[in-house]
Amino acid sequence: MLKSFMKHILVVDDSLVIRETLKKFFESNNYKVSTVEDGHTFYNFIESNIPDIIILDKMLPDDDGFNILYKMKLNAKYNSIPVIMFTTQDQYENEITGLKLGAECFLSKDIKLEELKLWVDRLIAKQEKIVSTKNNLKKLSLEIEKKESLLYEKAIELKKTNEKLIKLSYDLIMVLLKTIEVKDVYTKNHSENVSNLSLIIASYIGFTPKKLNDVKIAGYLHDIGKIGISETILNYPNKLDTQSRRIIENHPILGADIIKSVDSLSHLASFVRQHHENFDGSGYPDKLIGEEISIEGRILRIADFFDALSTDRVYRPAYSVEETLNMMKGKKGIYFDPEILETFFKIIQKGS
Ligand SMILES: [Fe+2]
Ligand SMILES: [Fe+2]
Secondary structure: OOHHHOOEEEEEOOOHHHHHHHHHHHHHOOOEEEEEOOHHHHHHHHHHOOOOEEEEEOEOOOOEHHHHHHHHHHOOOOOOOOEEEEEOHHHHHHHHHHHHHOOOEEEEOOOOHHHHHHHHHHHHHHHHHHHHHHHHHHHHHHHHHHHHHHHHHHHHHHHHHHHHHHHHHHHHHHHHHHHHHHHOHHHOOHHHHHHHHHHHHHHHHOOOHHHHHHHHHHHHHOOHHHHHOOHHHHOOOOOOOHHHHHHHOOHHHHHHHHHHOOHHHHHHHHHHHOOOOOOOOOOOOOOOOHHHOOHHHHHHHHHHHHHHHOOOEOOEOOOOHHHHHHHHHHOEOOOEOHHHHHHHHHHHHHHO
16 A cells, blocks of 8 residues: 555554554554654654554653643644543543543553554544545535625626616606606606605605605606607696596506506506595595505695696696695695695795
């Protein structure tokens, strides 16, 4: 067998007979065997050699086997080397102490060499198994670390792609809004005003940042369904007939359907659908009552009404803020959620 593949046994014993006997026996069994006779030589030896196993005499001329064992177990460089304590029969009472200190076993010097070889083989195999398990675990944890970092990179990439998609969705929505403004000149700035006003009301109520953002976007998008209504109806200067009113009253449904089709915005569809619902159930398209209408829908209703009435329309000039507020007061609990309306009045009073 090549020397580099041989298992290396270190025998630490002051008895020349024992050292020579063990050396001869194990070398004839294809082991590499080193021997030292005392503690001093032992420490010098292990400075530059790491044996696979140590057979250690309890009593040495200059040191105690337990002391050597204790020091080895404290040192990370040596503490995994298996140690067989080799003793005479009368030292056997120390077995427990030796085992506690980390010896693998306590064997009598009277042991048959073949039996000692069995112990040596078994302990070396056990140690190899531990080392291989440790290496596998290390390999596995490195692989996990690598995979984790790959996953992390992928997550960042995905987040960036997602952000780009959201931005693209918003850009597309803005293009649609501009298209509505071209079709219906009087709604110019209306979407932005409703968005800002809804945001102020929602922040006064105490919405979370995520919900505030939702209200802001829903405000921008609330009339997006008008994209599906003809310009003739949108810009008709007189009172609309029943059929045309029905068409125009369809815009919350059209808007919600458009928004539903954009993944990152679909959760806002119901708010848009509800921005013409009245608190008493007289609104459209679903005639929802009270808290059946989402709080976002109820906020949008107030912001939309205020901006629509206080700005010029094709069919009438703008009402003053005072006139608009008076009209809204008259619709408290009818069109509008009374509590949110009161909040809105407080905001207006503070602002004026
Ligand atoms: Fe609307
Ligand atoms: Fe509107």
